[in-house]
Amino acid sequence: xxxxADILLGAGAIGAGLYCFVLSxxxxxFTDLENGVGAAVAVLSSQVADLQSTLDSARQVAAHSTDSLxxxxxxxxxxxxxxxxxxxxxxxxxxxxxxxxxAHVPNGPVFSRHxxxxx
Numbered sequence: 001x002x003x004x005a006d007i008l009l010g011a012g013a014i015g016a017g018l019y020c021f022v023l024s025x026x027x028x029x030f031t032d033l034e035n036g037v038g039a040a041v042a043v044l045s046s047q048v049a050d051l052q053s054t055l056d057s058a059r060q061v062a063a064h065s066t067d068s069l070x071x072x073x074x075x076x077x078x079x080x081x082x083x084x085x086x087x088x089x090x091x092x093x094x095x096x097x098x099x100x101x102x103a104h105v106p107n108g109p110v111f112s113r114h115x116x117x118x119x
Contacts, residue, residue, distance in 0.1 A: 030036045 031038045
């Protein structure tokens with residue numbers, strides 16, 4: 001009876017050893033840096049680094065564009081204020097006649113004669 005138990009115990013130990021050997025080879029292939037999950041992790045890591053640098057450069061460009069847009073908006077608002085002031089000041093001026101002097105413009109239609117040659 002003891003002999004049968006020893007044989008079964010030896011067979012179990014050999015089976016466990018074979019299982020560990022097969023598992024070790026599979027794990028080695030699984031973590032291989034050229035073909036396995038290690039390669040996939042390495043590729044993903046490099047892609048994350050590339051995306052991070054692209055994101056940083058996009059942030060810098062967006063910040064520069066925002067600054068430029070704010071500057072242009074400020075300049076446009078200043079120009080609009082000056083134009084409004086110029087247009088408002090034009091309403092204060094009296095109308096100018098054809099000879100360059102100021103004249104009163106009547107409310108009705110204005111007719112004028114032009115002297116000129118035949119033509």
